[in-house]
Amino acid sequence: xxxxxxxxxxxxxxxxxxxxxxxxxxxxxxxxxFAEAGASLILVDINEVGLESVASSIRERYGAQVEVKKVxxxxxREIDGLWSGLxxxxxxxxxxxxGVYEFRDFLDVDEDFLERTLEVNLKSAFYMCxxxxxxxxxxxxxxxxxxxxxxxxHLVKGLTHYGVSKIGLVALSRALAREYGEKGxxxxxxxxxxxxxxxxxxxRNEAIKKxxxxxxxxxxxFISRIPLKRLGEPDEVARAILFLASxxxxxVNGAVLIxxxxxxxx
Numbered sequence: 061x062x063x064x065x066x067x068x069x070x071x072x073x074x075x076x077x078x079x080x081x082x083x084x085x086x087x088x089x090x091x092x093x094f095a096e097a098g099a100s101l102i103l104v105d106i107n108e109v110g111l112e113s114v115a116s117s118i119r120e121r122y123g124a125q126v127e128v129k130k131v132x133x134x135x136x137r138e139i140d141g142l143w144s145g146l147x148x149x150x151x152x153x154x155x156x157x158x159g160v161y162e163f164r165d166f167l168d169v170d171e172d173f174l175e176r177t178l179e180v181n182l183k184s185a186f187y188m189c190x191x192x193x194x195x196x197x198x199x200x201x202x203x204x205x206x207x208x209x210x211x212x213x214h215l216v217k218g219l220t221h222y223g224v225s226k227i228g229l230v231a232l233s234r235a236l237a238r239e240y241g242e243k244g245x246x247x248x249x250x251x252x253x254x255x256x257x258x259x260x261x262x263x264r265n266e267a268i269k270k271x272x273x274x275x276x277x278x279x280x281x282f283i284s285r286i287p288l289k290r291l292g293e294p295d296e297v298a299r300a301i302l303f304l305a306s307x308x309x310x311x312v313n314g315a316v317l318i319x320x321x322x323x324x325x326x
């Protein structure tokens with residue numbers, strides 16, 4: 061027999077959540093859903109104007125307490141600086157969503173390009189998790205890392221570097237779940253696929269010219285393989301992340317939740 065009301069299980073009231081890449085796309089949707097669930101927020105992004113826009117909207121709609129932090133997550137010193145101000149009031153929930161997504165032919169990937177991809181997509185999450193675990197200690201907490209189905213299935217040329225960075229997030233999540241579960245940490249990953257955002261639209265349009273991918277046909281082929289026959293929306297990923305962050309998922313640890321409309325079933 062259920063003992064805790066559903067409304068309490070999904071509530072984040074009294075909790076503080078830090079979301080990276082919060083200025084747009086999935087990060088913005090996660091921030092909005094967390095605010096709706098009652099969380100106070102620390103929103104992190106390099107796009108300060110976008111952050112302020114999101115924060116203003118959330119305060120107006122939900123009355124939530126929101127802090128914004130402009131941080132270049134490709135620089136460890138800025139990550140360290142962020143956390144130096146959070147030791148007194150560390151977040152209960154960390155969502156590592158920030159990432160760079162740019163097409164480039166494998167043979168054209170140079171050291172600087174690869175390093176930046178790894179810095180933002182993987183190394184920043186590693187350091188953010190390191191701070192989260194170190195600051196919260198035996199109090200535990202929740203971490204959700206945003207990976208991609210590109211980590212396990214190469215979908216289109218020009219994203220090898222991206223897939224490498226995203227599979228690293230899966231390994232990080234599973235390792236931390238096992239190593240720090242006894243201290244009260246739950247660490248999981250989500251694996252979105254085919255999500256429609258302004259950022260992905262921009263990059264895909266650039267890829268048409270750069271790599272001559274023929275994206276109209278490629279895009280139609282991609283959608284035809286999805287059982288739901290459509291791309292996903294950022295809010296649909298945000299709902300999955302809210303589930304993992306809430307007490308609805310109190311016994312979910314080290315999991316990888318695929319949010320791709322069924323693409324990987326083929």
